Amino acid sequence: LDPLGLDSGGTPGALLAAERLSPIRGRVDAFVEQIASWRKAGDHILLAAEDRTQALRLQALLREREMEVPLLTPGSSLLEERGGLSIAEGRLTSSFRLPGEGRVFFRSEDLLVTSMGRARRRAGRGRPGEGLRDLRVNDCLVHVDHGLGRYLGTQIIEHAEGEDEFLTLAYAGGDRLYVPMDDVDKVHIYRGAGESPPLDRLDGSRWDKTKKGVKKALQAIARDLVRLYAERSAAAGFAFAQDGAWDREMAAGFEYEETPDQEQAIRDVLADMERPRPMDRLICGDVGYGKTEVALRAAARAVSCGKQVALVVPTTLLAHQHWDTFKERFAELPVKVEMLSRFRSRKEQAEVAGRLGAGKVDIVIGTHRLLQEDVSFKDLGLLIVDEEHRFGVSHKERLKKLKIDVDVLTMTATPIPRTLQLALSGTRDLSVIETPPRHRLAPRTYIARFGAKVAGDAIRRELDRGGQVFFVHNRVGSLPAMARFIRQVAPGARLLVAHGQMKERELEQVMEDFVSRKADILLCTTIIESGLDIPTVNTILINRADALGMAQLYQLRGRVGRDRFQAHAYLLVPGGEALTQEARERLQALEELSELGGGFKLAMRDLEIRGSGHLLGHRQSGHIAAVGFEMYCRLLEEVIQESKGHAVERREPDLVFPVAGSIPPAWVPAQAERLEIYRRVAASAAPQEIREMERELADRFGPPPARAQQLLQLAEIRIRCRRCGVKSVHVRGREAHFEIFPGDYELSAAFLETPGITFTGSHSFRCALPGPWEKDFQRLVRLLETFEACAPEEEAEALAVPAGEADEEEGGEA
Incomplete structure (x- = not known):
C-alpha cells in the first residue's frame, strides 16, 4: 500500500470504498474530458498498460491532445501528488476509483479499441494454419507443397523492387527453401503424436506419396462423417417450442x-x-x-x-x-x-x-x-x-x-x-466456448523442488485468505506418510484424504465434508482430475509433477481458479533427482502457459491430438505423425468436400505489381510478432478481416508505414481476385492486365460490360490506371467489387466471413 500512498493504519491490509469505472473504448476525447474532471476534484490518475507497447500508445494518444504524461519506471512511486497523471506497466482486472483516497486506476483495455476477446476471435479466422508466434529456430515446419523442413530463421533478400523478408527452411540433402511472406500461410509448425519424422527432399516425391497415403486412409472417415450427417439431417425428431416457458x-x-x-x-x-x-x-x-x-x-x-x-x-x-x-x-x-x-x-x-x-x-x-x-x-x-x-x-x-x-x-x-x-x-455441429468468464484470472504456475518451506508457505498463504487447498499425491501407498508431512508443515490445518480405492460411501462422505468446508486441505490422488468445481479451492500442490502427463497436469491445474481470486498451482519435483529433458520441457510449457483458454494453445498439442481422435472415433496418431496435425486437417477437409461432390482445387491468383508490402522491423521489432502478422494477412479470407487487422495493428503499434499499408492493400486485392475468380492481374506502367479462367462466361461478360475495360484476347482484358498507387488501388478495388457479383454462390459462401460475425464485431466497437 505504501507505493500507492495509501495508509494501512498499521494493519496488513486495508478495506477501501471503491467505485467501478465503465469502459469508454475508442472515445479518447471523452476520456480526456473525464481526466480533467478527476483532476479538478483533486484525484491522481494512474493509467495501467499491459505492456510497453500499450503504454507508448497511450502516451502518444494523449500527446496528440496536448497532454504530456510520464511513463513510470519500476520501483518509482506510483502516485506522488494529487491531481497528477501517469502511466505504468501493469495489469488490472477492471478500472476503479477510490473516492475517499483521491485515486483513479484506469486500465488501457478499457480505453483502446482492441480487446483481448475480440483479438482472440479474429486471430482464429481464415484457412487452417497454426500461429507462428511460438516459432523457434530449428523447429520443424511443414510446407504444404514440399513437406517437412527445419526452420533456420528469416532472411532479407534484395530484388528489383527493393527487399523482402523470407523464411529459410532446410531440407534433406542440404537443400534450402526460401518462402516469401506472401506464402507464409502454406507453412505451419509440425505437430505430431510422437517424434518428428525425417526431413523431406525438395523434389517432393516422398511427400506426395505420404500425402496420398494419408488422404486414402481419410476417405473412409470422410464418407462415414458425410453419411451420418446426412442421415441425421433426414431423420424425424421432436421439434421443441421456440419460446420455452422457463x-x-x-x-x-x-x-x-x-x-x-x-x-x-x-x-x-x-x-x-x-x-x-x-x-x-x-x-x-x-x-x-x-x-x-x-x-x-x-x-x-x-x-x-x-x-x-x-x-x-x-x-x-x-x-x-x-x-x-x-x-x-x-x-x-x-x-x-x-x-x-x-x-x-x-x-x-x-x-x-x-x-x-x-x-x-x-x-x-x-x-x-x-x-x-x-x-x-x-x-x-x-x-x-x-x-x-x-x-x-x-x-x-x-x-x-x-x-x-x-x-x-x-x-x-x-x-x-x-x-x-x-x-x-x-x-x-460444434460450438466452442473459448472466452474466459469475466473477472477470472489465469492460475499462476510455479515449478519448485519438493520441501517443507515451499509446501508450508503455499498452504499458509491460501488458508490466511480463507481458502482451501488441494494437495495431489498420486501414490496411494504413501498417502499416510504424506499426510504426516502436511500436518508438520501446516499444524492446525484440518486434513482429509481421498483416493480411488476407498469405498464409494466413504469417498462420497469425504468429498461432501470438504465441499462443506469441514476441512482446509484435501490430500488426494488424481481422482479430482475431471470436472469437480469447488470455487473456494484456489491453491493446488501437485507432487511428482514430473511423472504426470501434460493432459493430467493441465486438467489438475484447472481445478483451481474457478472464482475471482488469483489461483496458484505448484508443480513439485524431487529435490535430489535430475529431471528428464522431456519432463522439464513439459513442466516449463505448462508454467509458461498462463493465458486463460490455454488448452487451445500450441503447448497443448497432445490434448488436441487426443481430442481429434475422440471426435473422429479412429486411431489417427500414425497419420497425424506422418504429415503433421495442420496438414492432416487440411487433407481431411479436402476429402470431406470431395465426398460431398464439391471441387477442392484452390485457384490462387497470380499478382504482379510495381509496389511491394512488408512489415518493417522498425514498426514491429519482434520477429515472432511479424511472422504472426504475415500469417494472419496471408490467411485472411475477406476484405473485412484486412480492415479489422489494420485498425488493430494501428492500435498496437501506431500508424502503419507505407510498406505495411501496401502489404494489406495487396492482400485485399488477392482476396477479391480469389472471390471473383480472376486468374491474374499484372500492372505494367499505367495499365492493369487481367486474365480470367477459360469457361467463366459470366465474369467475361462482366468485364465486357464495364466501362473503361478493353478486350485483348480470348481470356484477357486491360484497363487504364490513373496513378499514383493509392488511386490505382482504389480503382482496382472498385472494379473487383463489381466482378465479385459474378462469383459462383458456393465459392462466395466458402470464402466469406461467417454470417453476422463482421457485423457483430463492428457493432461491438461502436
Whole structure:
C-alpha cells in the first residue's frame, strides 16, 4: 500500500470504498474530458498498460491532445501528488476509483479499441494454419507443397523492387527453401503424436506419396462423417417450442454474466432443439468456461415441453456435483431432479429407476449406471453426455441406442482445435466456448523442488485468505506418510484424504465434508482430475509433477481458479533427482502457459491430438505423425468436400505489381510478432478481416508505414481476385492486365460490360490506371467489387466471413 500512498493504519491490509469505472473504448476525447474532471476534484490518475507497447500508445494518444504524461519506471512511486497523471506497466482486472483516497486506476483495455476477446476471435479466422508466434529456430515446419523442413530463421533478400523478408527452411540433402511472406500461410509448425519424422527432399516425391497415403486412409472417415450427417439431417425428431416457458427464469437465475461464446452456444443448442431433426451438437470448452450452464438451459427447454432429460457423466463425484447444481437451479420450478449412481443404495436406485420409467422424474443425472438394461424412460427428449470418450465400449453402444430419435448434447473439456473445426464444417455441429468468464484470472504456475518451506508457505498463504487447498499425491501407498508431512508443515490445518480405492460411501462422505468446508486441505490422488468445481479451492500442490502427463497436469491445474481470486498451482519435483529433458520441457510449457483458454494453445498439442481422435472415433496418431496435425486437417477437409461432390482445387491468383508490402522491423521489432502478422494477412479470407487487422495493428503499434499499408492493400486485392475468380492481374506502367479462367462466361461478360475495360484476347482484358498507387488501388478495388457479383454462390459462401460475425464485431466497437 505504501507505493500507492495509501495508509494501512498499521494493519496488513486495508478495506477501501471503491467505485467501478465503465469502459469508454475508442472515445479518447471523452476520456480526456473525464481526466480533467478527476483532476479538478483533486484525484491522481494512474493509467495501467499491459505492456510497453500499450503504454507508448497511450502516451502518444494523449500527446496528440496536448497532454504530456510520464511513463513510470519500476520501483518509482506510483502516485506522488494529487491531481497528477501517469502511466505504468501493469495489469488490472477492471478500472476503479477510490473516492475517499483521491485515486483513479484506469486500465488501457478499457480505453483502446482492441480487446483481448475480440483479438482472440479474429486471430482464429481464415484457412487452417497454426500461429507462428511460438516459432523457434530449428523447429520443424511443414510446407504444404514440399513437406517437412527445419526452420533456420528469416532472411532479407534484395530484388528489383527493393527487399523482402523470407523464411529459410532446410531440407534433406542440404537443400534450402526460401518462402516469401506472401506464402507464409502454406507453412505451419509440425505437430505430431510422437517424434518428428525425417526431413523431406525438395523434389517432393516422398511427400506426395505420404500425402496420398494419408488422404486414402481419410476417405473412409470422410464418407462415414458425410453419411451420418446426412442421415441425421433426414431423420424425424421432436421439434421443441421456440419460446420455452422457463427460458427467462433460467437466464435470471444465472449469477454470472454470460460470455459471448457461451451466449452463442446457448443460441445454437436451442435453435437445434427447435428443428424437427434430432440435435447432435458437441460443446467444447475449457475447464470452468460454462458448459454446464448451456446444458441447464437445454434441460429447461426440454422439461418445459414435457420431455425427460438424462445427463450421463463419467464419475460418481461429478454426478453428485451436477445433481446439486441442477437441484439448486430448478428449485423454484416444478421439476423433479434425481441421481442414479453407486452413491445411492440399491433400494434408492430401484426407486429412482421405477419413477423414471413411470415419468415421475424429469431430469436424471448419473454415471454409466444410467446405461444399464433395467433403466428405461417414459419419454426421453434430451440426452446430455459429458466426456463421452471416457466411457467403455459397451457403454458407448448403449449410448448409441439411447441417441436414436432424441436430441443429443455432448460436452468435452478436451480441446478441439480450430483447424479441425474448420475441416469438419458441415459434418459435425460444434460450438466452442473459448472466452474466459469475466473477472477470472489465469492460475499462476510455479515449478519448485519438493520441501517443507515451499509446501508450508503455499498452504499458509491460501488458508490466511480463507481458502482451501488441494494437495495431489498420486501414490496411494504413501498417502499416510504424506499426510504426516502436511500436518508438520501446516499444524492446525484440518486434513482429509481421498483416493480411488476407498469405498464409494466413504469417498462420497469425504468429498461432501470438504465441499462443506469441514476441512482446509484435501490430500488426494488424481481422482479430482475431471470436472469437480469447488470455487473456494484456489491453491493446488501437485507432487511428482514430473511423472504426470501434460493432459493430467493441465486438467489438475484447472481445478483451481474457478472464482475471482488469483489461483496458484505448484508443480513439485524431487529435490535430489535430475529431471528428464522431456519432463522439464513439459513442466516449463505448462508454467509458461498462463493465458486463460490455454488448452487451445500450441503447448497443448497432445490434448488436441487426443481430442481429434475422440471426435473422429479412429486411431489417427500414425497419420497425424506422418504429415503433421495442420496438414492432416487440411487433407481431411479436402476429402470431406470431395465426398460431398464439391471441387477442392484452390485457384490462387497470380499478382504482379510495381509496389511491394512488408512489415518493417522498425514498426514491429519482434520477429515472432511479424511472422504472426504475415500469417494472419496471408490467411485472411475477406476484405473485412484486412480492415479489422489494420485498425488493430494501428492500435498496437501506431500508424502503419507505407510498406505495411501496401502489404494489406495487396492482400485485399488477392482476396477479391480469389472471390471473383480472376486468374491474374499484372500492372505494367499505367495499365492493369487481367486474365480470367477459360469457361467463366459470366465474369467475361462482366468485364465486357464495364466501362473503361478493353478486350485483348480470348481470356484477357486491360484497363487504364490513373496513378499514383493509392488511386490505382482504389480503382482496382472498385472494379473487383463489381466482378465479385459474378462469383459462383458456393465459392462466395466458402470464402466469406461467417454470417453476422463482421457485423457483430463492428457493432461491438461502436
